[in-house]
Amino acid sequence: MRVAVINYDSCKPDKCSIECVRFCPINRSGSKAIEIDQSKLGKPVIYEETCIGCNICVKKCPFEAISIVNVPDNLSKEVIHRYGTNGFELFGLPILKQGYVIGLLGKNGAGKTTILKILSGEIIPNFGDVEKQPSIETALQRFRGKEIFSYLNDLYNKKLKVVHKIQYIEYAARLLRGEVSQLLKRVDERGKLDEIKELLYMHSIWNKEISTLSGGELQKTLIAATLSREANVYAIDEPSSYLDIRERINVAKGIRELTKNKYVITVDHDLIVLDYIADFVSIVYGESGVYGKVSKTYSTRVGINNFLNGYLPAENMRIMDHKIQFYLKDITDLDLSRNTSEKIKWTSLSKTLDGFSLMTEQGSAREGEIIGIVGPNGIGKTTFIRILVGEILPDNGSIIPSGLSLSYKPQRIVPEYDGTVKEYLESVSKDVLSTSSWFYTEVTRRLKLHRLLDSNVADLSGGELQKMYIAGALAKEAHIYLLDEPSSYLDVEERYIVAKAIKRITRERKSVTFLVDHDLAIHDYIADRLMVFSGTPGKSGKASEPLSLSKGMNNFLKEIGLTFRRDAETGRPRANKIGSYLDRIQRDRNEYYSM
Ligand code: ADP
Ligand code: ADP
Numbered sequence: 001m002r003v004a005v006i007n008y009d010s011c012k013p014d015k016c017s018i019e020c021v022r023f024c025p026i027n028r029s030g031s032k033a034i035e036i037d038q039s040k041l042g043k044p045v046i047y048e049e050t051c052i053g054c055n056i057c058v059k060k061c062p063f064e065a066i067s068i069v070n071v072p073d074n075l076s077k078e079v080i081h082r083y084g085t086n087g088f089e090l091f092g093l094p095i096l097k098q099g100y101v102i103g104l105l106g107k108n109g110a111g112k113t114t115i116l117k118i119l120s121g122e123i124i125p126n127f128g129d130v131e132k133q134p135s136i137e138t139a140l141q142r143f144r145g146k147e148i149f150s151y152l153n154d155l156y157n158k159k160l161k162v163v164h165k166i167q168y169i170e171y172a173a174r175l176l177r178g179e180v181s182q183l184l185k186r187v188d189e190r191g192k193l194d195e196i197k198e199l200l201y202m203h204s205i206w207n208k209e210i211s212t213l214s215g216g217e218l219q220k221t222l223i224a225a226t227l228s229r230e231a232n233v234y235a236i237d238e239p240s241s242y243l244d245i246r247e248r249i250n251v252a253k254g255i256r257e258l259t260k261n262k263y264v265i266t267v268d269h270d271l272i273v274l275d276y277i278a279d280f281v282s283i284v285y286g287e288s289g290v291y292g293k294v295s296k297t298y299s300t301r302v303g304i305n306n307f308l309n310g311y312l313p314a315e316n317m318r319i320m321d322h323k324i325q326f327y328l329k330d331i332t333d334l335d336l337s338r339n340t341s342e343k344i345k346w347t348s349l350s351k352t353l354d355g356f357s358l359m360t361e362q363g364s365a366r367e368g369e370i371i372g373i374v375g376p377n378g379i380g381k382t383t384f385i386r387i388l389v390g391e392i393l394p395d396n397g398s399i400i401p402s403g404l405s406l407s408y409k410p411q412r413i414v415p416e417y418d419g420t421v422k423e424y425l426e427s428v429s430k431d432v433l434s435t436s437s438w439f440y441t442e443v444t445r446r447l448k449l450h451r452l453l454d455s456n457v458a459d460l461s462g463g464e465l466q467k468m469y470i471a472g473a474l475a476k477e478a479h480i481y482l483l484d485e486p487s488s489y490l491d492v493e494e495r496y497i498v499a500k501a502i503k504r505i506t507r508e509r510k511s512v513t514f515l516v517d518h519d520l521a522i523h524d525y526i527a528d529r530l531m532v533f534s535g536t537p538g539k540s541g542k543a544s545e546p547l548s549l550s551k552g553m554n555n556f557l558k559e560i561g562l563t564f565r566r567d568a569e570t571g572r573p574r575a576n577k578i579g580s581y582l583d584r585i586q587r588d589r590n591e592y593y594s595m
């Protein structure tokens with residue numbers, strides 16, 4: 001069976017010679033596999049029944065608009081939904097179980113949001129028949145006898161009420177006004193507001209205006225609003241973006257506590273959170289923007305491990321050509337013991353801003369070094385970097401040398417640029433778009449930004465916007481890079497592409513990168529040393545000198561009161577339940593981050 005998908009945003013018949021149609025061997029033999037369709041504004045359609053999958057059109061198209069994938073024939077029985085002729089196709093659905101949290105794990109563009117929309121009743125599946133208007137009657141007929149039938153039957157007969165927290169919270173923020181407490185009181189259908197406030201630690205933001213919230217504060221507010229609504233089904237898309245580790249675990253606990261006996265489905269790319277929150281996991285694999293297939297349901301530990309191993313044993317399916325491995329190393333390929341030149345040095349620093357004060361230990365960073373920064377939100381991480389590059393003057397202390405240039409990717413990404421992706425990237429650096437450059441091959445193309453060049457920045461998804469801003473920040477030549485939460489909205493593979501690019505750029509340009517991220521696995525992967533920020537968010541923060549990774553992680557987790565063990569099979573970090581046997585043993589041994 002073949003899935004032929006045309007990205008109609010990329011297809012530009014007025015700028016090509018219609019190579020796709022002209023070179024097709026089936027067309028040349030007098031039959032028709034691809035032709036221009038006037039109802040598609042003069043763009044082509046591909047007939048999957050006659051196409052032989054030779055990929056000639058794929059290679060000939062100058063805009064990489066066509067994808068043709070061969071999938072096993074038996075998948076044809078599992079088609080659930082298709083977005084129009086030659087559009088993205090989804091195969092299979094996860095099974096929801098009342099009283100359990102189902103986690104979805106998979107790359108971006110594989111159909112996770114589509115699944116949430118189908119299970120919320122926002123999309124009625126068309127089973128690949130794009131000509132007919134989908135109907136509830138047909139859908140129920142098609143699902144009769146399947147495990148999911150009774151769920152969908154109740155959903156369509158309005159016996160199930162669904163609340164859905166969307167992925168890209170900035171969209172919601174634009175529509176909301178007033179104080180956090182006012183918003184939450186308006187949606188408090190369960191009378192559980194006090195409990196929610198407590199579980200999600202929302203005291204300090206209770207009376208804040210929504211328009212002034214940080215990314216993490218906004219995320220907590222929207223999760224609180226979701227949990228305040230009375231529903232049977234809670235669909236929660238990426239609850240961990242912008243939250244620090246402690247908040248992620250609190251939110252995971254809060255969601256579990258407050259959705260007992262409900263249907264819950266959640267998507268998250270933070271494996272630590274997914275591991276903590278979900279009872280079962282389904283993996284959504286396939287090809288981004290082309291097709292997605294939902295795996296069988298696995299227990300959470302086994303599902304995540306299968307995903308990292310890139311292989312699904314129950315379906316005998318390889319889903320990645322490599323394994324993702326975790327190991328904490330204190331040896332970096334940047335030999336810190338040798339006399340690598342110092343790029344920047346600071347004495348102990350202090351600064352008071354309104355009600356917030358920051359103190360730092362003295363420290364330095366070498367040319368080419370990546371300094372990971374961990375700590376809660378609102379603890380002074382950004383303030384520290386702004387002092388380092390001279391944007392804020394410290395009350396005490398000094399930085400040598402002063403006046404280093406900075407390239408900065410802020411935490412919250414908003415589509416405020418008025419223009420296309422191409423115009424934005426060109427305004428930052430020509431390198432991003434020069435097809436012969438290393439940057440183009442390893443960053444622009446691998447992050448698939450080359451396919452978005454003509455899109456308006458205002459129309460991008462959260463992940464696309466994040467990738468555009470990261471590429472822009474890295475393309476700029478600077479002494480210091482500050483990347484504040486590059487992993488938000490990115491899937492696991494994209495996080496590693498970005499991590500590798502950060503490393504190469506920092507090393508080659510002999511710059512210093514300060515990497516703020518709450519995904520500990522990223523620090524595990526690229527940070528040379530770690531600075532730990534501790535204190536009381538919004539009041540006072542203290543920054544350590546750059547420490548070895550193992551010491552830094554241990555100090556950090558001790559400060560926030562969590563212990564992590566390692567999965568025996570894959571080495572991935574797993575949060576221990578507080579008070580569990582392992583948690584107590586590790587605390588006694590002062591081993592907060594198990595090696
Ligand atoms: P994920 O949540 O896994 O990132 P989505 O379910 O959002 O994936 O989207 C899967 C693919 O479906 C996207 O790559 C996009 O190409 C396509 N798609 C999503 N929504 C629409 C739509 N309304 N019309 C056409 N195609 C869509
Ligand atoms: P982080 O990067 O760790 O999230 P920040 O450095 O952005 O933390 O902020 C630390 C604290 O300082 C926050 O409470 C924030 O509200 C406050 N703050 C940051 N910049 C200013 C400023 N220019 N004036 C007053 N307070 C500020």
Ligand code: SF4
Nearest residue numbers: 011012016019020061
């Ligand atoms: Fe031209 Fe490619 Fe579109 Fe075919 S698919 S019309 S080759 S842009």
Ligand code: SF4
Nearest residue numbers: 024051052054055057
């Ligand atoms: Fe024609 Fe080959 Fe393209 Fe199919 S894959 S439409 S047969 S060129």
